[in-house]
Amino acid sequence: MAPLRHRGPDQSGVYLDPDLAMANLRLSIIGLGDGIQPIGNEDGTLWIVYNGEAFNYLELKAELIEKGHRFATSTDTEVLLHLYEEYGSTCLQRINGQFALAIWDSRKKELFLARDRVGIRPLFYVDTAERLCFASEIKAILALEGTRELDLESLAEVFTLWTTVPGRTVFQGVRELPPGHFLVVQKGRPSVPQPYWQIPFYPCDPALRGADEAAEQLRELLTDAVRLRLRADVPVGAYLSGGLDSSIIATLISRHGTSHLRTFSLGFQAAPFDESRYQRELIDHLGADNRQVLVSNEQIRAAFPDTVWHCEKPMLRTAPVPMFLLSRLVRDEGYKVVLSGEGADEILGGYNIFKEAKIRQFWSRYPASQRRPLLLEKLYPYIFSNPSRERHYLQEFFAVRERGADSPFFSHEIRWENSRKNLTFLSDDCRSALAVYDPLARLAETLPEGFAERDLLARAQHLEMELFLAGFLLSSQGDRVGMAHSVEMRHPFLDYRVIDFAFRLPARWKLRGLKEKYLLKRAFRGVIPESINNRDKQPYRAPIRELFSAQAPRDYVDDLLSETRLRESGYFNPHKVARLYAKFLNTPAGLSSEFQNMALVGALSTQILHEQFVKGERLRALGRVTPDRVVRGGETPAPHRGR
Known part of the structure; x- marks a missing residue:
């Protein structure tokens, strides 16, 4: 439990039986005095550990009391347990909240795992021949299962899409339950994750009068x-x-x-x-x-x-x-x-990327226009006003490519084409291993049916x-x-x-x-x-170029981006990264491109991941947590007065 102590410093509990062990570290927010987990039903056949909130728990609790359920605590956790007892997996449709939960049915020897609709709370798992492990963070799994190599395909996704395709992580064999999904584990084997909610798409609602x-x-x-x-x-x-x-x-x-x-x-x-x-x-x-x-x-x-x-x-x-x-x-x-x-x-509809796509679609209807691309200057005046960049170059950068505005990824293709240049900094071995892998093709497999026929804003x-x-x-x-x-x-x-x-x-x-x-x-x-x-949106940003100047301290950055460390990890071409880092150290602020900023931060963060998780130095430094409560299978919760 020690790797996740930061998630729940207030209380800790464990459930143990011959088939399952579940642990919880609690951040007490609702039901401060009686919410220690795991929480069981009246006869000890169902047990829950849970991270998050069900904001409509009072309304759900009143509904369940009318159906005959009785509660021993004032927590939303117990409400969700009884909700599952009443409705099974369909209970998820009734929860207005953010959560990752696990419910164990000791009679069926069945484990139910679920995650909130949009993925506010995380849930990861590893399925091996010996067992299935799950946790709110990957470090808890690695501390138990042992360190894992980074997955090269997932790295390619991050360096292209800025994150992994839903369901994947950057660690080999570690899966993430996608938002709005649940899975059932029977006899140690998980089902395919099942969606209970998807990002909606509707035609315009005629009931809206104005x-x-x-x-x-x-x-x-x-x-x-x-x-x-x-x-x-x-x-x-x-x-x-x-x-x-x-x-x-x-x-x-x-x-x-x-x-x-x-x-x-x-x-x-x-x-x-x-x-x-x-x-x-x-x-x-x-x-x-x-x-x-x-x-x-x-x-x-x-x-x-x-x-x-x-x-x-x-x-x-x-x-x-x-x-x-x-x-x-x-x-x-x-x-x-x-x-x-x-x-x-x-x-x-708040992002510049939505407006950018709209301008580029408008421009694509008359590609020879000299005036239509000037609309981009309204979005990015700080780019177009830079005297070191020519307007012609920037217009070429934003131009509509061969696939045109009908491409499913039209709104994001410039962002992704720019960020995937980061892959050129990978080592020869990594680039060879990824020669036939296309993150966009993998992403396309996850798109809902009829996605390409949606309007531009809906796709974006x-x-x-x-x-x-x-x-x-x-x-x-x-x-x-x-x-x-x-x-x-x-x-x-x-x-x-x-x-x-x-x-x-x-x-x-x-x-x-x-x-x-x-x-x-x-x-x-x-x-x-x-x-x-009336204020125009200012995107939230943080300094990058300013962190890697010649005036910055000589510390872990110099060490991790050194030729020795880069060769040791094997992800990046040491000469290319060295030239990039030297450019940051030896040129004035403001002259690095967004692509170069991303490349340096991406290389540095990957090197840090390697030290912390693949080599496992920080994992091994973690201590132990003695649980405040241990429940053994077959015990009847007390002083519970259940249904």
């Missing part, structure tokens, strides 16, 4: 999503970036919460990344009590290895590190729970949710860096009712011309300051 009515419905849904996510027996705070989404969530908390609003925000030493002045505007507007961590380049560099340890995958950007530092501030201030604005961009939204949201934002920038400091992040925009509503909206109510999140802004006009509501 934008004003839709805006009101959206505001009501978000208000209720926030209300449910304020349920806790501990204080609840909010992340505040200074942008639209977090400002809306903070405002709703201030209106409907029962205590004074505490917010937490990031500031950056590097001015281009800092949004402090926008944060201050909303803080003053709400009268919130804000705490800020001011992040320096040196702090990001120093915390990068710890962040990789918790994220358990290579990273192509440093953005998770400030979030790691922010969650540490939250915990130091005595908070365990924060609400955040993740998900709004994906479901309501699906790809963002399937890959970037689940595989990066909710993991490396969400759960993993939050739980590293025992902080739970909750996301009202990812309430399944809000998602379902958003995907019934016409595209013009999400992206109106080149104005992002049109309906969301309409819904909260007059509720939040107009300067924030």
Whole structure:
């Protein structure tokens, strides 16, 4: 249990019988005095361990009491156990929450594993001839099963798509249960993961009479999503970036919460990344009590290895590190729970990649146009204004390729074509092993039927949710860096009712011309300051180039990117990486490209993974945890008064 102590420092428990062992480390948020896991049903035939929250547990509990169930605790964990007892696997459809759970049926000798709809909570497993192991993080499996080599195909996926294809991890033989799926284990053998929810796609809903009515419905849904996510027996705070989404969530908390609003925000030493002045505007507007961590380049560099340890995958950007530092501030201030604005961009049309695809589609209808590509300057003025880059080159970079706008991956092809250049830094042996592997072909196998016939925005939204949201934002920038400091992040925009509503909206109510999140802004006009509501989106970024200058300390970076270490691990061509690193050290800031930034961060994070997990140095340094509670199979839970 020691590898996961950060996820649950408050209590620990173990269930043991001849067929199964389950353990839980608890972060106590609901039912502080009576929620230690595992929790069993009245006769000890069903047992649950669980990480997460069922926000509608009070409504579910009332329904189950009417059906004759009786409860011995005040936890949502016990509610889910009885919900499964009543409905079986279909219980998942009734849960409004974020979770990874395991339920053991000792009569059937059957294990049920499930994960929430969008993948807020992680769940990994390894299936060997001897046994099946599962855990919330890979490090717990490796500590038990032994270290694993990195999977080259999965590395190619990360260096192309920024994450692995759903279901895969970068460790050989380690699988991830995809979001919205469950599986059943019988006689030690797992079933094929089964979906109980998929990213929705609907034709335009004829019941929506107009934008004003839709805006009101959206505001009501978000208000209720926030209300449910304020349920806790501990204080609840909010992340505040200074942008639209977090400002809306903070405002709703201030209106409907029962205590004074505490917010937490990031500031950056590097001015281009800092949004402090926008944060201050909303803080003053709400009268919130804000705490800020001011992040320096040196702090990001120093915390990068710890962040990789918790994220358990290579990273192509440093953005998770400030979030790691922010969650540490939250915990130091005595908070365990924060609400955040993740998900709004994906479901309501907030990203530049959506606008970029729209411009390129418009341009593709008249490829010879000299005026249409100029619209790109509205999205990326900081790129087109760079005197070291010619406008002709950038227009060529964004041009529509041979497959045209009908390609299923049209919205993302430029991003992926650019990032897959990272593969050129791999060693000759790795490139040879990957010669016939195409991450895009693997991704295409996962797309739903009829995907290519959807409209452009619907395709782009699906790809963002399937890959970037689940595989990066909710993991490396969400759960993993939050739980590293025992902080739970909750996301009202990812309430399944809000998602379902958003995907019934016409595209013009999400992206109106080149104005992002049109309906969301309409819904909260007059509720939040107009300067924030009308502000163009500023993507959250963190310094990269500034971390690897000649003025940076000579530390682990020099060591891990040395020829000796690169040859030892075998993933990268030492000469190519050395030339790249030398360029960072010897040229002024701002002259490296996004591709080069990603390549250096990707190589460094992969080298760190190799040291921590493949060589296993940090795994071996972990101690042991003595559980607070041990339950043996056949015991009747006490003082339970069940159905």
